[in-house]
Amino acid sequence: xxxxxxxxTKKMLxxxxxxxxxxxxxxxxxxxxxxxxxDRQDGYPSQTGGTGNIADGTGSYDDRYxxxxxxxxxxxxxxxxxxxxxxxxxxxxxxxxxxxxFNNYARADFLxxxxxxxxxxxxxxxxxxxxxxxxxDILGFNGEIVGNTVAQLAVAYAxxxxxxxxxxxxxxxxxxxxxxxxxxxxxxxxxxxxQKINDKIGGVTVTVLDDFSGIDDTLVLGQKVTLFxxxxxxxxxxxxxxxxxxxxxxxxxxxxxxxxxxxxxxxxLASDPMFGIDLITxxxxxxxxxxxxxxxxxxxxxxxxxxxxxxxxxxxxxxxxDSEHMEFYADEDALQxxxxxxxxxxxxxxxxxxxxx
Numbered sequence: 254x255x256x257x258x259x260x261x262t263k264k265m266l267x268x269x270x271x272x273x274x275x276x277x278x279x280x281x282x283x284x285x286x287x288x289x290x291x292d293r294q295d296g297y298p299s300q301t302g303g304t305g306n307i308a309d310g311t312g313s314y315d316d317r318y319x320x321x322x323x324x325x326x327x328x329x330x331x332x333x334x335x336x337x338x339x340x341x342x343x344x345x346x347x348x349x350x351x352x353x354x355f356n357n358y359a360r361a362d363f364l365x366x367x368x369x370x371x372x373x374x375x376x377x378x379x380x381x382x383x384x385x386x387x388x389x390d391i392l393g394f395n396g397e398i399v400g401n402t403v404a405q406l407a408v409a410y411a412x413x414x415x416x417x418x419x420x421x422x423x424x425x426x427x428x429x430x431x432x433x434x435x436x437x438x439x440x441x442x443x444x445x446x447x448q449k450i451n452d453k454i455g456g457v458t459v460t461v462l463d464d465f466s467g468i469d470d471t472l473v474l475g476q477k478v479t480l481f482x483x484x485x486x487x488x489x490x491x492x493x494x495x496x497x498x499x500x501x502x503x504x505x506x507x508x509x510x511x512x513x514x515x516x517x518x519x520x521x522l523a524s525d526p527m528f529g530i531d532l533i534t535x536x537x538x539x540x541x542x543x544x545x546x547x548x549x550x551x552x553x554x555x556x557x558x559x560x561x562x563x564x565x566x567x568x569x570x571x572x573x574x575d576s577e578h579m580e581f582y583a584d585e586d587a588l589q590x591x592x593x594x595x596x597x598x599x600x601x602x603x604x605x606x607x608x609x610x
Contacts, residue, residue, distance in 0.1 A: 320597065322589065327597035332372040335434070336544075336552070337424055338365045339441040341410065357415035360407040361423050362444075363507070365564075366436065368595060369552070374559045377595070379431075380508060380566050383407040384500050384581040386574075387430035390422055405580065406430060420541060430583075432592050438544050444486070446539035451485040453535075454521040457513040459488065462506050463495050480510075500579060501571055508564045515561060565591065 319328045340363030364381040385406045392412045393399040409426035413419035424436050451457060456479040465472035469487045472478065480488055489510050492503045544552070568587040574580040 319600070320593070322593050322597075326600050327593055328600050330370075330372075330596060330598055332370060333596060334369040334371065335437045336367040336369070337427055337436045337439040338367060339363065339410070339420065339423060339439065341441050341443045357411055357413065357419065359410055359415050359419070361410040361441070362407055364406060364423075364427060366427065366431070366434075369555050369559065371555075374555075375562045376555060376559045377562045378511075378564045379591075379595070380504055380564050381406065381427060381430070382500060382504065382567065382569075382571075382581040384571065384579045385430055385567070385569075386580050386582055387426055389426045392418060392422060405578070416541065417543070420543075432589065434592060434596060438542070438548060440540065440542040440544065442536070442541075443539045444490075446536050447486045447489075448482050449535055450518075451514075452481055454514070454517045456481045457485060457510055457517055459506075459509055459513055461488075462509065463497070463502075465491070465495070468494050485510075499571055500581070504566070508566075511564060565595070567591065 319326055321327070339361045342360045342362040360383070362383050364383055366379040366381060368377050368379065370376075383406055386403055387406055388401050389404045389406070389409045390398045390412065391400040391402060396413065396418045406423070406426050409423040410419045412422050420439050420441050424439050428434055428436050458477060458479045460477045461472050461474055463472075464474040465487070468491055469484060471484050472488060478484075489503075489507050492498045492500065495502075567583050569581055569583040571579055571581045
């Protein structure tokens with residue numbers, strides 16, 4: 254390698270490792286993806302309010318970004334960053350818009366909102382059910398919003414070209430579903446990247462939670478196995494033919510896999526300085542994000558330094574809808590409390606009120 258090439262590689266390395274790290278986290282948070290054949294109320298304020306750091310006394314409360322809940326005022330935290338990770342179920346023979354339509358065939362079959370708390374130095378994930386029913390924007394041929402409908406969140410991705418506009422439409426739908434919680438950035442990864450990344454980090458070890466007999470006989474209920482290749486994809490994707498075939502149950506396996514994947518991925522990044530370059534090279538066609546190199550680097554620093562405190566789920570009920578597809582309806586009271594707990598804090602010495610809004 255020439256001196257010039259060495260200098261260029263050295264200059265690019267931090268950026269490429271940063272990008273690789275977010276891909277790994279994405280897939281861990283994305284989790285692999287899933288099931289391509291599966292054929293409101295008053296909004297809370299967006300997360301842009303306040304100045305300084307309220308917690309250490311240097312900041313200020315901004316009345317534009319407050320809500321009233323359970324008889325108490327809560328103010329939006331100003332130390333939160335959010336990244337929506339999407340697992341896209343596209344396949345090579347169904348890539349891009351349908352003929353004569355601006356819509357595409359793909360669905361966002363995995364959705365997780367990564368929440369980075371810079372004050373407490375923590376990372377958590379909110380695992381959002383792809384079957385969750387919410388308001389979804391309908392896009393016209395030029396990508397403009399021409400209407401909306403109530404549909405599964407996964408469908409939001411189908412409105413658009415399958416590129417940036419589809420990602421942005423999914424971001425809006427998830428934001429609306431989470432009471433207008435602002436989503437700062439997104440990362441999407443297609444399902445054909447699953448096996449690549451899983452195998453590059455040396456596989457992921459799990460204790461099998463379901464009986465996969467007749468589907469994948471290497472996955473035996475109760476046995477501890479290290480997942481490679483197609484078996485990893487089967488474990489996080491399959492639900493049809495299992496005793497419990499609901500998406501909610503599949504999400505349990507996905508969270509189990511995520512925890513193992515997260516640890517394994519961090520080890521891979523720490524042990525191999527070329528891991529980031531290799532990963533980016535192999536996955537550049539499968540990933541789409543609106544993050545800059547600086548934002549990726551900041552996220553990498555958080556991955557390295559912050560505590561991962563777990564994966565939150567949303568309480569609710571799944572049922573078969575009129576279209577004969579599964580629909581998930583959140584427990585609205587529980588979801589409101591969850592949003593308050595994660596994104597808001599009570600005003601110190603603040604007044605209470607008689608009723609909650």
